[in-house]
Amino acid sequence: xxxxxxxxxxxxxxxxxxxxxxxxxxxxxxxxxxxxxxxxxxxxxxxxxxxxxxxxxxxxxxxxxxxxxxxxxxxxxxxxxxxxxxxxxxxxxxxxxxxxxxxxxxxxxxxxxxxxxxxxxxxxxxxxxxxxxxxxxxxxxxxxxxxxxxxxxxxxxxxxxxxxxxxxxxxxxxxxxxxxxxxxxxxxxxxxxxxxxxxxxxxxxxxxxxxxxxxxxxxxxxxxxxxxxxxxxxxxxxxxxxxxxxxxxxxxxxxxxxxxxxxxxxxxxxxxxxxxxxxxxxxxxxxxxxxxxxxxxxxxxxxxxxxxxxxxxxxxxxxxxxxxxxxxxxxxxxxxxxxxxxxxxxxxxxxxxxx
Ligand code: BGC
Numbered sequence: 001x002x003x004x005x006x007x008x009x010x011x012x013x014x015x016x017x018x019x020x021x022x023x024x025x026x027x028x029x030x031x032x033x034x035x036x037x038x039x040x041x042x043x044x045x046x047x048x049x050x051x052x053x054x055x056x057x058x059x060x061x062x063x064x065x066x067x068x069x070x071x072x073x074x075x076x077x078x079x080x081x082x083x084x085x086x087x088x089x090x091x092x093x094x095x096x097x098x099x100x101x102x103x104x105x106x107x108x109x110x111x112x113x114x115x116x117x118x119x120x121x122x123x124x125x126x127x128x129x130x131x132x133x134x135x136x137x138x139x140x141x142x143x144x145x146x147x148x149x150x151x152x153x154x155x156x157x158x159x160x161x162x163x164x165x166x167x168x169x170x171x172x173x174x175x176x177x178x179x180x181x182x183x184x185x186x187x188x189x190x191x192x193x194x195x196x197x198x199x200x201x202x203x204x205x206x207x208x209x210x211x212x213x214x215x216x217x218x219x220x221x222x223x224x225x226x227x228x229x230x231x232x233x234x235x236x237x238x239x240x241x242x243x244x245x246x247x248x249x250x251x252x253x254x255x256x257x258x259x260x261x262x263x264x265x266x267x268x269x270x271x272x273x274x275x276x277x278x279x280x281x282x283x284x285x286x287x288x289x290x291x292x293x294x295x296x297x298x299x300x301x302x303x304x305x306x307x308x309x310x311x312x313x314x315x316x317x318x319x320x321x322x323x324x325x326x327x328x329x330x331x332x333x334x335x336x337x338x339x340x341x342x343x344x345x346x347x348x349x350x351x352x353x354x355x
Contacts, residue, residue: 031061032304035083036118037093040071043211043243044269045289046094049119052293053092060301071210073100080104084111090300092116097170098123098319114303116296117324121172124320130309131317131326132296134287136173139331140180140240143264146283146333147236148184150262158193160235163223164206165216165244172319177240177266178203185238194236197227208244216247224255234261241266245281268334268343273354277336286334286342295327 034057038050046068054064065088069076073096083091084107091113095101098121105127108115115122117131147153151160162185166178188194189201200206200223208216216239228234234256239245245265252260265272265284275281299309311325318324334342343349 029061030063031301032089033063033065033087034300034304035080035086035088035091035093036064036066037076037079037083037091037095038066038068038118039076039094039096041068042071043267044271045267045287048289049094049293052290053296056293056297057300060297062300062304069096071096073097077101077104081107084108084113088113090114090116090303092118092296092300093122094118095120095122097168098172099170101125102127116299116303116309117319118296119173119292121317121319121324123172126321128319128324129303130299130311131319131324132292132299133173133317133326133328134292134331135328136176137180137316138328139266139285139287140177140182141184142180142285142331142333143177143238143240143266143283144181144184146264147238147262148188150282151235153188153193156193158235159195160193161197161233162189162194162236162238163196163198163220163234164201164238165208165220165248166203166206166238166240167208167211167244169204169207169209171211174203174207174240178206181238181240181264197232197234198223208247211241211243213243213247213250216244217250218247220248220251221255224251228256228258231258233258235259236262237264239263239265242269242272242281242284243267245284246272246275249275249280266331268339268348270349270353273339273343273349276334276339277354279336283333283335285331287329287331288346288348290348291329295329299327 038046050066054066057064067079076096101122102125105125109127114129115127117128119133122128167174237248242265262282268284268286302309311327313326313328317326
């Protein structure tokens with residue numbers, strides 16, 4: 001799978017004070033053209049994911065066709081069509097809507113172009129060769145366990161009030177985030193230690209289209225005015241990620257005067273770090289995008305050179321056509337107490353980014 005990449009290299013030399021520019025154009029070997037389709041540049045993490053992958057793939061000698069789709073499914077489909085038409089040899093795709101890529105990926109399959117689903121599983125198509133993500137169930141479980149510990153649910157009776165805010169209903173990860181958290185929290189709801197004053201607990205009721213901060217904020221403002229305006233205390237909010245946690249914090253800032261709740265999150269977005277440091281968001285789940293990008297680059301390189309892609313899970317992720325062999329990276333809980341070590345000392349961020 002080698003392509004020639006013709007890089008115009010100017011081999012200039014000075015001869016007796018005259019600039020001589022020979023016409024030689026050096027041919028460099030490219031190991032192949034890789035299409036990387038990311039959902040949006042609106043959210044910090046996808047910019048990091050895209051940039052990390054591009055940098056690492058190029059360092060390994062690949063050409064990279066990196067596209068962001070502005071969270072618009074039709075745009076993502078047409079970007080992938082173009083990648084196929086342009087001769088991209090492998091596609092790495094973080095889908096906007098897991099169920100909407102079947103038709104375009106049938107074309108990829110016809111053209112024998114391998115597909116790696118990146119972070120979000122692509123559903124109901126047999127064109128997906130591998131899946132690389134963080135352990136999404138563990139993300140939700142970690143958030144749920146944080147709430148159990150923070151409210152000391154094992155040793156106290158409560159009852160404590162909790163609300164739920166998850167993400168886009170078309171994102172398969174939501175099932176794992178919400179499922180993992182509910183496996184931990186549901187027993188306490190059943191026992192009556194946790195109460196949900198809004199009563200909103202189904203996946204559709206707690207969803208946030210496109211994971212948008214404004215949408216989460218609007219829904220939470222409604223919840224506060226309908227169920228908490230009489231002074232009812234809110235003890236915890238399970239927010240599945242940082243963009244939705246930010247919406248919750250914004251709604252609370254303008255509409256709530258009770259004791260501040262425990263709020264969870266995910267991604268350690270720069271925008272959320274001041275809230276985490278100030279204790280307005282109790283925790284986030286750190287998914288080091290450098291780790292995921294490196295793993296995917298390893299997978300790409302293995303596939304492109306005819307080797308075996310690394311996987312560590314062959315049970316959890318069925319996309320409707322069967323289990324997709326997966327590599328799951330490990331997420332870690334971040335709080336005001338350990339963010340320095342995990343985010344600053346590791347070189348992921350610099351402290352001045354949080355000012
Ligand atoms: C990702 C999260 C992210 C969310 C919104 C999910 O699929 O796993 O890390 O916060 O999408 O972009």
